[in-house]
Every structure is written in C-alpha cells, then in structure tokens.
Amino acid sequence: MSTTTELRARIDEIIKSEPVALFMKGNPEFVMCGNSSRALEALREAGSPVSAVDVLPDPAIRQELSALSGWPTVPQVFVGGELIGGADIVQEMGETGELEEKLAEALGPDYRDCAAERTLTL
Amino acid sequence: MASAAALKVLLEEAFPDAAELGVEDRTGGGDHFQVVLATPRFNGLSRLDQHRLVYDALAEPLRNGAIHELRIRTRGTE
Numbered sequence: 105m106s107t108t109t110e111l112r113a114r115i116d117e118i119i120k121s122e123p124v125a126l127f128m129k130g131n132p133e134f135v136m137c138g139n140s141s142r143a144l145e146a147l148r149e150a151g152s153p154v155s156a157v158d159v160l161p162d163p164a165i166r167q168e169l170s171a172l173s174g175w176p177t178v179p180q181v182f183v184g185g186e187l188i189g190g191a192d193i194v195q196e197m198g199e200t201g202e203l204e205e206k207l208a209e210a211l212g213p214d215y216r217d218c219a220a221e222r223t224l225t226l
Numbered sequence: 227m228a229s230a231a232a233l234k235v236l237l238e239e240a241f242p243d244a245a246e247l248g249v250e251d252r253t254g255g256g257d258h259f260q261v262v263l264a265t266p267r268f269n270g271l272s273r274l275d276q277h278r279l280v281y282d283a284l285a286e287p288l289r290n291g292a293i294h295e296l297r298i299r300t301r302g303t304e
Contacts, residue, residue, distance in 0.1 A: 139295055176281050176288055177296065192298050193273045 112168040114226050115157075119172070122155035123211050123218070125182040127169055131158050131223045139191035143179040146191075146198035151216035152207050156223045165226060184210030227256040228292040233284060240283035241265045245303045257294035269302035276300040 118125050124147065130136030132144055132154060147154050159165045159178050170176055173187050180187060181194050183206055188194060197203035207215050230249040237247055246264040261280060268276045280298050287293045 137295070139297070174278070176285070187274065189274055189277065193277060196273065196299075 108164060108168065111162075111164055111226060112172060115165070115169055116172055118155065118157060118224060119182045120185045122182070122224075123184065123215070124152050124154055124207070126154050126156045126179060127159055127165075127181075128156055128179045129158070129160050132156050132221050133223075136160060137178070139177075140179045142191040143181055143194045146194045146203060147181065148221075150198055150203045150207060151219050152203075153211075153215070153219045154221045156221065157226065158223070161226075183207060186210070228259070228287045229256060230259060233259060233261070233287065233293075236287070237261065237263065237280070237283050240279070241267060243267065252295075252297070257292070259293060259295070260297040260299070262299045264301045264303055266303045268300055269304045271302070273300065276302075 126143060126147065128135065128140035128144065130140060135141040135144060144154065159169065166178060169180065173180055175187060175190065177190055179191055181189060188206060194203060197206065230251045234247065234249040237249065241247065241263065244263060244265045246262060248262040250260040252258040252260050263280060277298050277300060280300065281288060284293065
C-alpha cells in the first residue's frame, strides 16, 4: 500500500479525472452496504457512467477521502470533479430528475452513450 | 450503539428552531438511523450544506462508530 500522501494524490486524481466517481463499500458486482447500493442504483437509473472505488481494503482510503472532500460518510459521489452528495442526496436528485440534469450539464447531453461501469483500484 | 432519543437531543441542541425533527432507529439495533429535519436555518442552503450541518451536529457518534448507517432527509421551511 502506498504512503498517505501518495494515496491522497491518487484519490484526488480519480475525483478530478473520472466523469463520475463513486467511493463505496464493496464494488458494483458485490456491494457491501445499503447506502452504497442506493447511490449506485440511483446512478444506474440515471444512465450514468460509474467509476467505482472500494474504500474497504484500507481504512486510510476513507480517511484521506474525507479529508479531501470534507464529507464524513461513505458513499460519496463526484460528478465532473465535484462532490454532489452521499446516498440520500443522490437518491433524492434521482427522484426529482436533478441527477440527470447534473450529468448532462457536467458530461454533455449524450452522457448515456458512455455509461460503462468500472472498478478502480488504488 | 446509540439511541434515537440521544441523537435527537444532539439535534435539538444544534437546531433549537427546528419545525420538524424526527429520529428513527430503522432496525431497532441502535446503529441504523433515519433523521428527518426541517428548519429555517436550511432556507437557501444546498442539500450538501444542509447535510453537512447535520453531520456536524452528530460528529461525535459518527466519529466513534456509534452510528453505522445514517439516512438524512432535510428541507428548509420556505
């Protein structure tokens, strides 16, 4: 495992470079937490691409993520480098249609065309 | 472990002007909670900032692991 500084830099790079980054417990194939599942499902329903990062392998991932984002809980969803929220906010935005608006605004109106899911390792 | 009543006290202290405040123990196990909160302090704030204020009020039980899962629903009063 990398040093704390390297870890933080890698997390920051993922947040800034991935269209939609989902920091979660588990991965999209095997979700380990109800809130992570709700965030993932909201993104799927909106037709969003998802780049998932599992925070469970090392407690330092979660610490560095929260230090960067100022958000204390997991999951965390970033669109175009910006924190949009955890499970509750993303689910609410999905229900009101704001999530699709946000995705179209940040990624372009054709964002559904590249809606692949992938899992990144740190 | 935490109790819904104890969390409610923390939220009442942080949001004495709340128009609606509810804390539910979702599973009865003392670690999965649903918070519903409406207060004029949330007027004009983004959902992110509204949730941040709830997290601030519950910082200690979140930090020490007493809360395993927290669901939050917030709104202003306008």
